[in-house]
Amino acid sequence: MFFNLDKLSYDGENLNVTVCKDDLTDFAFYVLLAGKKLDTKWYSKDDLSSLKIPLLIGKIYSLIIFFRPKSELTIEEEKIVKKIFFKIGYNNERYIISENILYESENIRITEYDQGSDKTFITFNSAYTDKTSDAFGGDFILSEGWNLISVHKHNRNQYQDLSLKIFEDYVKPKTVGKRTYMYGTSLGGYSGLYFGGVVDATIIAGAPMLPVHPTMNHPHYSDIEYKHIPIKDTKKTSKPVFVLHDPLQESDSGFIKKHVLPAYPLAYFIPVKGGTHLVMKTLISKGLLKDTIRDLVNHNSFNAINRITIAMG
CATH class of the missing domain: 3.40.50.1820 (Alpha/Beta hydrolase fold, catalytic domain)
Structure with a gap:
């Protein structure tokens, strides 16, 4: 099975996360700055999930995505975790490192x-x-x-x-x-x-x-x-x-x-x-x-x- 980030965008107010996954899988994500959690989006079975969050230009953020292959039946050891570094530019464009x-x-x-x-x-x-x-x-x-x-x-x-x-x-x-x-x-x-x-x-x-x-x-x-x-x-x-x-x-x-x-x-x-x-x-x-x-x-x-x-x- 393959789980990964497909698209990440920011409109100045909402961080939009689109992932590649199958229909049985749900996902959640954290946003961190300097190792400190800023906010959390709970699990969703949709491919797209959005979080209203203010992001600062030029700062490096961490996006931690948690995939549960069997949704709520997934045990802790079966979760798939992906981490992505990204930053926001002056026109809300996002840059993934x-x-x-x-x-x-x-x-x-x-x-x-x-x-x-x-x-x-x-x-x-x-x-x-x-x-x-x-x-x-x-x-x-x-x-x-x-x-x-x-x-x-x-x-x-x-x-x-x-x-x-x-x-x-x-x-x-x-x-x-x-x-x-x-x-x-x-x-x-x-x-x-x-x-x-x-x-x-x-x-x-x-x-x-x-x-x-x-x-x-x-x-x-x-x-x-x-x-x-x-x-x-x-x-x-x-x-x-x-x-x-x-x-x-x-x-x-x-x-x-x-x-x-x-x-x-x-x-x-x-x-x-x-x-x-x-x-x-x-x-x-x-x-x-x-x-x-x-x-x-x-x-x-x-x-x-x-x-x-x-x-x-």
Whole structure:
């Protein structure tokens, strides 16, 4: 069976969603902005369903469509979920940002969203996510008009099934001629440091950590095979490396000293005092993260570092 979006339009007041489905199937949808649900349209057996909702020009919205093949008799595991990024133009024209799966295996999924920008962000999701989770920073990155390559792992895999060779084969060709940035926090921050040299990217890593690393001895990951090599033995980027961390967080500071500093001794280590391991969430709560990322993209690293230093004391 095939279920998918057929047409999406907006008249300034109503978002109209037309789908391809069979007669036994009904569908519902959510509209989200920056990961927050704005409104919901309940299940309908019609091919067309409309939702009255105000949408802002230029913002990136997520449309989440739920298909129930047997209508109300469908159990949760049988639902088909589709996610589409879109934005609205000045004359209410809608632009769907196409999804291109670059690579997928049982434990890894790499998806590209190309907006024709000369800047490409490669993001890695954190530990408690899977292949269906939202892309880390995706709404913000796409709203800025930048390209996004989103890397997901499945369950507790910790990206150990993503080799440097696979990353080079499938991701590097998409970064040729682009200003490239690696972006992530915790496991995602570690992954940016580990893979960033392959695409010679500017690396923005928050509280990098790899719980499955043998030196961490984390009991939750004792059954996961550690397959990566030390970061110091990977190919290094020639671009700036920014590591945001709370110097008072002992586990983070220890990991950085053992594994990050030997690889990138000249990195910018930006202290976020009191940020805990969740440094990126702390910066979001302080209203600092978006401007910090914009400054780093625009080569204003002094402004980014100064802003955080003053705000966090």
